[in-house]
Amino acid sequence: MRYKHLLLRIFKILLTAKGSHVGVLMMIIGFCIFAPTLTFGSSKEPVTIAADESIPQLAFVVDEIQNTLQKKGISVKKDASKSANVVFLVNPENKDLKAEGFAIKTEGSQIIVEGADAAGAMYGGLELAEQIAIYGLNGVKPTLQNPYMELRGTKFNIPLDARTPSYSDFSDAGQNNIAEMWNFEFWKEYIDNLARYRYNYISLWSLHPFPSMVKVPDYPDVALDDVHRSTAKLKENYSLMGIGFDAPEILANPEVVLKISIDEKIEFWKKVMAYAKTRNIDFYILTWNIFVNGTDGKYGITDKIDNQITRDYFRKSVKQMLLTYPDLVGIGITTGENMHGSNAEKKEDWAYNTYALGFLDAAEEMPNRKMTFIHRQHMTGAMDIANKFKPIVDHPNIEFLFSFKYAYAHVYSATEQYMHQKFVKEIEGMKTLWTLRNDDVYQFRWGAPDFVREFIKNMPYEVSKGYYYGSDGYIWGREFLMKEPETPRQIEIVKHWYQWMIWGRLGYNPEIPKERFTAMLQNRYSETDATKLYAAWQEASMIYPVTTGFHWGRADYQWYIEGCKSTPKTAGNETGFHDVNRFITLENHPNSGTQTIPNFVKMTLLGGTSKLESPFDVAAKLHAHADKAIQLIEPLSPKENKELKVTFNDIRTMAYLGKYYAHKIAGSTNLALYRETKDIKYKQEAISELKNALVSWKNYTETALQQNINPLWANRVGYIDWTELTKGVIKDIEIAQAEL
Numbered sequence: 001m002r003y004k005h006l007l008l009r010i011f012k013i014l015l016t017a018k019g020s021h022v023g024v025l026m027m028i029i030g031f032c033i034f035a036p037t038l039t040f041g042s043s044k045e046p047v048t049i050a051a052d053e054s055i056p057q058l059a060f061v062v063d064e065i066q067n068t069l070q071k072k073g074i075s076v077k078k079d080a081s082k083s084a085n086v087v088f089l090v091n092p093e094n095k096d097l098k099a100e101g102f103a104i105k106t107e108g109s110q111i112i113v114e115g116a117d118a119a120g121a122m123y124g125g126l127e128l129a130e131q132i133a134i135y136g137l138n139g140v141k142p143t144l145q146n147p148y149m150e151l152r153g154t155k156f157n158i159p160l161d162a163r164t165p166s167y168s169d170f171s172d173a174g175q176n177n178i179a180e181m182w183n184f185e186f187w188k189e190y191i192d193n194l195a196r197y198r199y200n201y202i203s204l205w206s207l208h209p210f211p212s213m214v215k216v217p218d219y220p221d222v223a224l225d226d227v228h229r230s231t232a233k234l235k236e237n238y239s240l241m242g243i244g245f246d247a248p249e250i251l252a253n254p255e256v257v258l259k260i261s262i263d264e265k266i267e268f269w270k271k272v273m274a275y276a277k278t279r280n281i282d283f284y285i286l287t288w289n290i291f292v293n294g295t296d297g298k299y300g301i302t303d304k305i306d307n308q309i310t311r312d313y314f315r316k317s318v319k320q321m322l323l324t325y326p327d328l329v330g331i332g333i334t335t336g337e338n339m340h341g342s343n344a345e346k347k348e349d350w351a352y353n354t355y356a357l358g359f360l361d362a363a364e365e366m367p368n369r370k371m372t373f374i375h376r377q378h379m380t381g382a383m384d385i386a387n388k389f390k391p392i393v394d395h396p397n398i399e400f401l402f403s404f405k406y407a408y409a410h411v412y413s414a415t416e417q418y419m420h421q422k423f424v425k426e427i428e429g430m431k432t433l434w435t436l437r438n439d440d441v442y443q444f445r446w447g448a449p450d451f452v453r454e455f456i457k458n459m460p461y462e463v464s465k466g467y468y469y470g471s472d473g474y475i476w477g478r479e480f481l482m483k484e485p486e487t488p489r490q491i492e493i494v495k496h497w498y499q500w501m502i503w504g505r506l507g508y509n510p511e512i513p514k515e516r517f518t519a520m521l522q523n524r525y526s527e528t529d530a531t532k533l534y535a536a537w538q539e540a541s542m543i544y545p546v547t548t549g550f551h552w553g554r555a556d557y558q559w560y561i562e563g564c565k566s567t568p569k570t571a572g573n574e575t576g577f578h579d580v581n582r583f584i585t586l587e588n589h590p591n592s593g594t595q596t597i598p599n600f601v602k603m604t605l606l607g608g609t610s611k612l613e614s615p616f617d618v619a620a621k622l623h624a625h626a627d628k629a630i631q632l633i634e635p636l637s638p639k640e641n642k643e644l645k646v647t648f649n650d651i652r653t654m655a656y657l658g659k660y661y662a663h664k665i666a667g668s669t670n671l672a673l674y675r676e677t678k679d680i681k682y683k684q685e686a687i688s689e690l691k692n693a694l695v696s697w698k699n700y701t702e703t704a705l706q707q708n709i710n711p712l713w714a715n716r717v718g719y720i721d722w723t724e725l726t727k728g729v730i731k732d733i734e735i736a737q738a739e740l
Contacts, residue, residue, distance in 0.1 A: 013539060017057070047137070048079035051125075056278035057118040058088055058375045060195070061125025068129045074137070090121050100200070100280070100508075101146035104128055111140055119200070119280035123508070126196060134519045145509050149456070151466025152507040153201035153284070154194065154385040154493075157475055162230045162254065163294040164212040165245045165427040166205055168475050170238045171715035173442075177477030178229045179257045182265075186478060187272045187493055195279035197504030202276065203284045203332070203468045207242050210317040211294035213269060213285075213322050219313055222295050227258040236718040237567065240557055241337045246293045252697075266324060273327035285321065286332035286374065286403075289351065290339055305342050305350050318358025322371060331355065332374030332403060344380040348388045351375075356392050363397055374433060376403040382426040393430075401465055402427055406434040409472065409556035412441065412544040414591045415454040422678055424460050431465040436503070439473045439556035439716065440544050443481060443708060444650040447498040448541035449517050451508065456510050465584035469503045473556045481709050482646070499539070527639040527649075534633035539625045540651045543658035546625065548619045549592030550665065551583060556716040557585075563712075563720035564658070564728075576717060577728030580690070580735055583668035594618055597665075601672045615669040619662040627660035646707055656700035663693035664732070673734050686736045 047069055053059040065086065066076040089112065097103065097116035102124030105112040113128055115121025123145070131140045156164035158173045158181055168174050179728040180186045194202070210216065215223045232253040238244060259372035260268075273283045292310065295301045300309045318331060333355050335347040342350075359373055373392050375385055382402060386393055393400040407417045419436075459467070470476060479485070493500040505512055514534065544561060553559030557567045565576040572582060584597045595603070595612045601609055613621070633651050638644035667689030674682035701722040704710070711721035 046075040046077040047086065048077045048081075048084040049088075050080050050082065050084035051079075051086075052090075053078075055090070055121075057120050057122035057280060058125065059320045060192075060279065061122050062088075062131065064129040064196075065127060065132065068133045069137075072132070072136070074659050083110070085109055086111045086113065088121050088125065090116075090118055092116055095143060098146040099150075101144070102127065103144040104140065104142055106140055106142050122195065122280060123198060126198075130520070134523045147508050149200075149464060149466045149507045151201055151468075152199045152477070152504055153203050153433075153466065153468035154199060154333050155435065155468040155470025156202055156204050156624075156700030157345045157439070157470070157472060158206055158209070159475060159477075160206060160209060160212040160227075161224065162228045162250060163224060163241075163246070163296075164206060164208055164210075165293060165322045166207060166214070166475075167242050167288065167472050168715050169245065170234055171473070172480060172713045173477065174715065175229065175234075175477040176480040177475050178227065180477045182258050182260065182268065184228055184268065184271065184275075185660040186491060188275060190493065191272075191279050191281055192274050192503070193491075193493055193497070193500075194281055197501045197506035199330070199504045200280050201282040201284060201468070203286050203470075205286045205288075207245065207288050207291035208293045208295075209285060209287065210321065212265065214266065214317065214320045216313065216317045216320050218300075218316060219299055221298050222301075222313075223262040224294055225261050226256050227260060228254040229257050231255045236713070238715070240567075240716065242288055242291060243338055259584070269337050270325060270327070275327055277327050279611060282329040283325075283327065283334060284330045284372065284374065285328065286376075286588055288334045288337045291337075303338055303544070305339055305346060311350065311354050315358040315361065318355050319361040319365075322359070322362035322369075323365065326369075328366035329370075330374055330399075332361070332376065334376045334378050335380060336378050344384065348385060352388050356389055359392060359398060360395070363395060367397070370397055370399070371578075372399045372401060374401045374403050376405075376435075377423060377427075377432075378405075382430075382643065383428065384425060386427070386430065400430070402430060402432040404432050406436055406459070406467070408554040409439040410548050410552070410554065410559070411436045411438055411455065411469075412446075412451075412561075413548045413552055413589045414545060415451060416458045416591045418591055420460065424463050427463060430463070432463055433465050434459060434467040436467050436469040437556070438469065438471050440548060440561050441496075441499065442471070442474045442714070443562050443704070443712065444654050445496055445498060445647050446541045446544065446654070447502060447537040449502050449512075450538060451542065451545060452502045452506050453512075456506050463664070467507065469500075471556075473560065473714050481712065483707050483709055484642075525641060525644050527641050528636050528644060532632045532636060536629045536651050537647075539632070540629035540654040540658070542625045543654050543661070546618065546621055547658070549589045550594045550615070551578070551586055551661075552589040552592070553586060560714065560717045563714075563717065563722070563725060564660075565720065565725065566716055567717060575725075575728060577725055578667040579728055580664070580671055580686075580732045583664060584672045597669050597672050600669065601676055604673065605676060619666040619669075621656045622662035622665070626655040626662065629655040629658075640740055649703060649707055653700060653703045656696055656703055659696035660693050660700055660729075663689045663696055667693055667732070667736065671739065674739060683736065683739055687733060690733045690736055694726075694729050694733065697726060701726065 049062055051058045051062050053062060058518050069076055091114050094116060099116055100119045102115045102120040104124055113121060115124050149264050157168040158183055159166055159169045159178045186452045195572040211222050211224045229249045229673050230253050232249045242282055276283060290303045292301050301313050335349055335351050392398050404420055406420055479490050479492050479495045518534045521533050548561055553566055558570045559566050564578050568574055569577045571578055588594050588596050593613055595610055595614055597615050600614050629651055633648055636650055667686045670682045670686035674686060711719045713719050
């Protein structure tokens with residue numbers, strides 16, 4: 001510490017000096033003298049860690065820290081003494097820390113990680129490992145963090161079996177992932193990464209999971225052995241309501257992908273859920289109703305709402321699910337998808353007499369068990385639900401939560417949503433889980449932290465229990481689209497690590513600044529300039545909300561940006577491609593700050609003005625995002641880093657997609673102006689823009705096809721065949737040319 005005495009003498013001399021540069025010197029020297037320091041010895045000396053590794057969360061992060069240090073050439077030694085270099089504490093008495101909160105303190109050559117509980121200590125350890133990786137041991141910064149959103153989860157439509165499907169099974173993502181759902185190594189990797197990203201629960205969504213997961217008393221023959229996939233020739237489009245997934249031709253052509261008994265299935269899911277607990281991750285199961293897939297009509301079970309046998313079967317199934325899985329935290333329900341012809345009161349009566357009574361039965365048998373009951377506010381008024389389920393709401397061991405689709409199917413539309421406003425007023429201080437649906441980004445590596453941060457901060461905090469993030473049109477299992485895949489193929493949340501990490505980390509702490517994300521990228525991709533990479537990734541990713549905010553089909557089947565299509569009925573044509581006519585007629589997101597094309601044309605003809613962005617402004621914004629992304633990424637080289645190479649390719653791909661939509665919006669707007677004015681300059685401009693759109697579309701598809709298998713069969717909008725869809729892009733030009 002002798003250097004500090006010398007600096008102190010210089011500091012005292014400078015106190016009598018003058019000049020602006022003197023102030024700067026004093027500030028620097030003062031920081032060196034008075035700031036707390038963290039000093040470690042030679043890298044040859046091992047770093048000692050004191051942690052109770054009988055706590056699995058701590059064992060996990062000790063390994064993370066050890067791996068990080070070893071990459072820096074520093075060895076680790078376990079030391080239970082309080083004088084160890086790194087000390088982990090679990091202290092529920094710390095009043096500054098909430099559940100899952102943590103503090104990192106530094107003093108001399110010691111780092112103390114203190115958690116309010118084991119989860120908080122784990123998150124603190126993960127933060128420490130990341131700081132060491134980024135800044136080095138001597139650069140670790142003190143911090144205190146508490147979770148912003150209490151629950152941060154994933155929405156996982158799970159393809160358990162052809163006989164017990166989810167909404168998303170009839171797709172490439174579904175068919176390719178049935179076997180993976182019974183692979184413990186998949187779940188281990190999935191869970192470990194969710195912990196790193198700060199998620200704390202997984203919600204599994206199924207039409208009717210019970211036959212694949214439990215043995216129900218009085219209905220033993222319903223339980224299913226083995227795992228089936230259908231070898232039948234499957235249609236492109238099935239019901240959007242989950243109906244008909246058990247068609248005879250589907251079930252009559254089974255392929256056994258795994259030989260496994262129902263008892264072994266139960267042990268498998270117990271093992272998965274128990275492992276998740278060691279990473280502070282809970283499991284929930286959510287269903288749509290009334291579906292009886294897998295029962296095969298046994299015992300007289302049907303999907304009729306008045307069938308008393310069905311009611312009894314569901315009540316006992318719910319109870320048995322809770323009894324079978326001690327680590328299952330809760331079950332959630334949706335009423336409406338297959339309750340046609342029934343009014344709201346009758347639907348909720350069925351739900352209460354099945355799911356709610358099953359919960360109450362389980363609670364009576366397990367008086368010390370804490371459970372969560374989730375009711376999606378979907379097709380019934382919120383307070384009508386609360387009144388009907390009052391015995392659940394009032395039960396001391398059952399937490400009742402609403403769930404609401406916060407941004408319909410498109411979180412990537414606007415940072416400020418509006419659909420929830422009436423719902424928030426209705427629930428009168430009760431809590432909700434927000435469904436955050438990403439039915440936009442399936443294929444390309446997205447990453448815009450600034451957008452996600454603003455989105456999360458705009459969510460109504462007081463009524464928020466948390467959120468779950470995921471898709472209905474895609475299953476985030478193991479990837480199957482890369483032409484040059486890793487071996488084994490990556491799981492999707494590792495392939496799309498940046499996107500999934502952003503939503504989890506900012507849900508835990510929305511104050512993480514741009515600089516920290518840049519540092520993460522620099523640590524992961526040391527070969528490149530992370531500042532430029534961060535900016536390029538942000539710019540390219542903003543193509544999604546800018547486009548979908550303007551051209552907004554709120555449901556998943558109404559718009560899919562990466563294919564410029566929807567269902568044929570929504571598009572008004574046979575292919576589902578959104579042509580110039582659909583771009584003219586489709587509404588925008590009310591909070592996008594943009595004008596629709598018809599409103600802009602009307603205003604222009606009347607000589608009016610608007611504070612909203614015009615369609616031409618939107619086109620210019622898309623060009624700016626795309627051009628900036630390309631400008632930033634072009635000078636960068638991935639060198640030999642394969643992951644960086646495919647990331648650069650995805651950034652370029654998204655940028656070209658933005659150029660396509662910029663030209664398309666401008667061309668559609670000019671065409672609409674021509675139709676109203678008959679001024680030939682608008683027609684000529686429309687044709688010019690749409691020809692440029694074709695060039696950009698070809699750039700988009702050619703770049704995407706360099707590394708992606710195509711077509712992609714998606715369960716909500718059918719086949720996304722970029723080559724075939726080019727015909728629609730060409731037809732747009734022909735539509736404009738044919739105008740009289």
